[in-house]
Amino acid sequence: MADHNPEEREATSIKFDILKNIDRLRLSAWLMIALERLWPLLLPLLLVISVFLSVAWFGLFRLMPDLARQALLALFLLSIPVCVYLLLKFRLPRPSEITQRLENVNELAHQPITVQTEELAANSTDPFAQALWSEHRKRMATRIANLQSGLPQTRIAERDPWALRGVAALLLVIAFAFSGGPLGGRISDAFLSHAASNAIPPRIDAWVTPPRYTGRAPLFLTTASNSADTQFSVPQNSTLVVRIIGGSGSEALTQKLSDGKSVEIAARETPKIEDSATGKAAPRNFELTLDQNSSIDLVNGRSALSSWGFTIIPDQPPAIRFTKEPSSAINGTMDVFYEIKDDYGAIAAQAKIEQALPAEKDARPLYSAPELPLALPRRGEQAKETKTTKDLTQHPWSGSEIRMTLIASDDAKQEARSEVKTFVMPERPFANPLARALIEQRRNLALNANAKPNVLEMLDAITMWPEETIKNSSHYLGLRSVRSRLDLAKSDEQLREVVSYMWDVARGIEDGALSDAERRLRQAQEALKNAIEQGASQEEIEKRMAELRDAMKEFLREFAQKAQKNPNMAQNPNAKQLRQEDIDKMLNQIEELAKQGSKDQAQQLLSELENMMNNLQMGQQQQAQQGQQGQMKQQMDKLGELMRRQQDMMNQTHRLEQQRQQGMQQDFGEEQQGEQGEQGQMSEEDIAKALRDLQQGQGKLQSELGQLMKDLEGMGIKPGEGFGQAGKSMGEAGKSLGQADGDQALGQQSDALDALRRGGQDMMKQMQEAMGQEGQTGQGDQRQTGGRDPLGRPQRDGGPDDGTNTKVPGEIDIQRAREILDAIRKRLGNSLSPQMEKDYLERLLKFN
Incomplete structure (x- = not known):
């Protein structure tokens, strides 16, 4: 029994190893049989797919007309069910077929593999039979120890003796590599209509056009120099244009903003006649304004074509x-x-x-x-x-x-x-008082049309006594025509016409004394100015410039003739600085600017030319009047000196009288101490003596005033009542000083000073009339005196005189006058000053 068990265990072990090896072989054989049966059935489907991919990747679908493309696509689609039907014939290998394949591949007789899985009949108890069966299995096991499953035998070569399947595979590989190039196709081309398909690959042109006012050139993004760059800096509000020629027509442009939002830009097709044979897509333009940092992506389906990033340069406000x-x-x-x-x-x-x-x-x-x-x-x-x-x-x-x-x-x-x-707002200086009055009423009417009744009353007042106030009958008729038109005007438009007419009349009154050459020069300047403002044609500009040149030549010729007759005009610095070549150069510049459309520069240059002519005319008037003005200025200087000395004497009288009333205790400040020195403490007698000493100086002033009156009479100027009253007051002041009555003398000296001022105003008026200026100096004198009388005060027609601008010509300047006024106000604000001193200082501030 012990001997039998080892043999049985050995037999069992051998059987287990054999069965395990057979199972592996059977699995391998099963796979081989399945592959042999499946591959011939699957190969048609793979060939159909391979041919389809090759046609698509080679771009053949895009080259075909729609009808051919659709027919070929239908053929491919119909072949797929046939191929799938063939796959339904596939059968899985049975165990007996697997065993038979192994035995056939290994050329085994007597079915050694089958023997290993079979058993004796259950009712067989014969030990010899069992031993024989076991020995037989052992012998068969030795035959199957090194079995092989063999290679699959699909027999495709018998069905495809020309090896077309290899051609299909080779084309598939080549087509796949070709699809990555610029001419390669896509699978989607088979399903796109001819209108959306194009055999020519898309040509992409992209550029950025900055706003014209930036002066920057366009930036081309697809050039060789910029093709490698993807980030650009462009001015704000630049325009990006992407132009696509060819392509499939499914290209899309997307803008990704800095906040993460995406905006799809719609394409705009350009008008183009399509080729019916090829059905090419029309060129498309994508346009968008770049006003913030963003990135732009150009895609075709899921394929990215181009991408750019833009950094915006903001436009700073002016x-x-x-x-x-x-x-x-x-x-x-x-x-x-x-x-x-x-x-x-x-x-x-x-x-x-x-x-x-x-x-x-x-x-x-x-x-x-x-x-x-x-x-x-x-x-x-x-x-x-x-x-x-x-x-x-x-x-x-x-x-x-x-x-x-x-x-x-x-x-x-x-x-x-x-x-x-x-x-x-600057205005034209009108020297003629009649023209000036008319301009003032014109302004009142223009600012308020409801002032029409008041303007009519003023015109009636101006023309009430023309025999005395209006010496020129044409001026009177002009004013009456203005009055009539204004009275008949009802609407605002008619009133505006009257306002314009009042300006023309005032200019006629003011410029009536102009020579023909001066008047023609002004008219030519005005005509050219209007032509430039209205944007006239070059022919009109040339015509107006020719008129201005002729008028300028005539004016300069007349000016030269006057300079020869009047030597004083040769001393005019404006005439020396103004040369003919300078005028010609300026005129040429004005003409060129006007023709080029530079209206503002031309007007500015024309205004400078007018200023030059006005300066020349003013210098002419000043030199013509220099002789007469010199004598009159000399008399005005004498009057100013006389008034200054009378003022000084009045101040001395006031100081002496104040010391008397203060009991020689009041200190009049550092200025008075410097004048009196050691006499700061004066007695009553000393004060009386000092007052009497002033009598001589007061009498000298009275005699000099008399000499001034005689000189004025010699010049044809009648001394007014003011000078006579001033001489009388001076004489009375001298008598009071002789009596040591300082208080009385102060009032008389104040009256004398007021009378001198009134006499000076009357003298100035007569001087102006003698010079033919009717009440006021011309533009040249007005520029010099600033519209003031000989005493430096504003004239009555220029507004009320508040007395704060009094000035003695040639002696006290504006700064000195301000210092005096500040000192007076400071003394008035001193609470310790006596009342008498405050009254005197208030009288000084009220002098007119």
């Missing part, structure tokens, strides 16, 4: 400011000095003008604020001071107080404002 206070030229034109800053240059600038004082209640103005466009600096230049000259003297607002604000804007619609300046 800045404008005054560099100087607005001023006026000698002819009344306005000069505005300013500076404009902008990164790309301002596109427009203007001065906004409005009334400084609010309009009266229920006022009905006939005109709006004047327009004042400003000249712009050239683009790209550094910020510098710019000047604009504009003649607004004809506007009814001239002469009134206005507020001006400078406004500049750029191409990005950004606006800047300057600080506000308040000043009096």
